[in-house]
Amino acid sequence: MTRVAVVTGGNKGIGFAIVRGLCKKFKGDVYLTARDEGRGLAAVKELEGEGLSPKFHQLDILSGESIKKLGAFLVDKYGGLDVLVNNAGIAFKQDSTAPFSEQAEVTLKSNYTATLNVCKGLFPILRSHARVVHLSSMTSLNALSKCSSALQSSLKNCKTLTDVDELMAKFEKDVKNGVHQANGWANSAYGVSKIGVTVMTPIQQAELDADETRSDLVVNCCCPGYVDTDMTSHKGLKTIDEGAETPLYLALLPPNSTQPRGEYVSEKKVVKWR
Numbered sequence: 513m514t515r516v517a518v519v520t521g522g523n524k525g526i527g528f529a530i531v532r533g534l535c536k537k538f539k540g541d542v543y544l545t546a547r548d549e550g551r552g553l554a555a556v557k558e559l560e561g562e563g564l565s566p567k568f569h570q571l572d573i574l575s576g577e578s579i580k581k582l583g584a585f586l587v588d589k590y591g592g593l594d595v596l597v598n599n600a601g602i603a604f605k606q607d608s609t610a611p612f613s614e615q616a617e618v619t620l621k622s623n624y625t626a627t628l629n630v631c632k633g634l635f636p637i638l639r640s641h642a643r644v645v646h647l648s649s650m651t652s653l654n655a656l657s658k659c660s661s662a663l664q665s666s667l668k669n670c671k672t673l674t675d676v677d678e679l680m681a682k683f684e685k686d687v688k689n690g691v692h693q694a695n696g697w698a699n700s701a702y703g704v705s706k707i708g709v710t711v712m713t714p715i716q717q718a719e720l721d722a723d724e725t726r727s728d729l730v731v732n733c734c735c736p737g738y739v740d741t742d743m744t745s746h747k748g749l750k751t752i753d754e755g756a757e758t759p760l761y762l763a764l765l766p767p768n769s770t771q772p773r774g775e776y777v778s779e780k781k782v783v784k785w786r
């Protein structure tokens with residue numbers, strides 16, 4: 513049986529470096545996925561130039577059809593999935609002139625809803641000992657601390673993914689009605705989208721723990737640090753390979769690791785947020 517790893521948004525930035533690291537350390541096939549085939553194949557070629565052998569599959573996390581196709585391909589060729597790194601994400605620039613309601617809708621759709629949809633599509637094919645890593649952000653914890661105490665309590669006490677969905681939808685609705693700050697939300701679409709990712713992680717771990725057909729499934733989220741990528745307009749201080757270190761550590765957690773599980777991790781250390 514050949515093991516297989518998938519990285520979303522692997523054509524550039526931190527995702528590209530995670531693919532590079534997995535090609536060096538993961539015992540199995542590594543899929544660099546990208547929404548744009550041209551950009552994805554160019555990235556594969558660059559890594560081949562370094563003597564590495566990533567494989568390519570198209571994946572637009574916003575497309576249910578695209579997620580379905582990848583899942584069917586993995587089942588057909590590998591019979592399952594062993595590592596999933598949910599790296600793909602977006603952020604509007606500080607000086608964006610797009611209305612905040614549009615920023616909120618688009619950002620939540622990509623960073624929260626689409627990431628969750630990838631999980632819904634691919635979790636059923638995870639094999640025992642699979643590792644899942646979500647790229648969250650320290651911005652999620654900053655945004656959480658800026659929410660009202662009532663909202664912080666609601667977010668920290670979400671028990672189901674539906675609870676998280678409802679709060680994310682509430683943020684979007686409050687933004688549309690111009691009352692999000694009055695209703696206690698932090699004024700950051702990106703921050704709230706990543707709160708969604710951080711909050712869903714322990715809930716997903718509990719769901720995976722309850723799965724009686726497979727064992728030792730682990731999901732964690734992390735902050736890669738402040739990384740020099742297009743997203744940060746190259747202001748980040750870490751190189752992409754430095755930014756990939758914590759995601760790679762989580763993707764490569766050895767079988768039957770007891771910690772971290774369902775946690776938020778920064779610099780390879782668990783950070784408690786609730």
Ligand SMILES: NC(=O)c1ccc[n+]([C@@H]2O[C@H](COP(=O)([O-])OP(=O)(O)OC[C@H]3O[C@@H](n4cnc5c(N)ncnc54)[C@H](OP(=O)(O)O)[C@@H]3O)[C@@H](O)[C@H]2O)c1
Nearest residue numbers: 521525526547572573599600601647649738739741742743
């Ligand atoms: N850089 C930082 O300092 C930092 C800090 C904390 C967290 N993060 C998180 O780390 C992750 C990677 O960030 P980065 O800095 O490497 O960003 P980046 O350089 O902007 O790269 C983002 C990647 O995500 C892909 N992507 C976006 N939407 C997608 C979609 N619908 N389907 C598939 N791929 C999609 C992009 O593809 P295209 O090239 O096609 O657009 C690109 O490959 C993100 O989740 C980000 O929020 C970054």
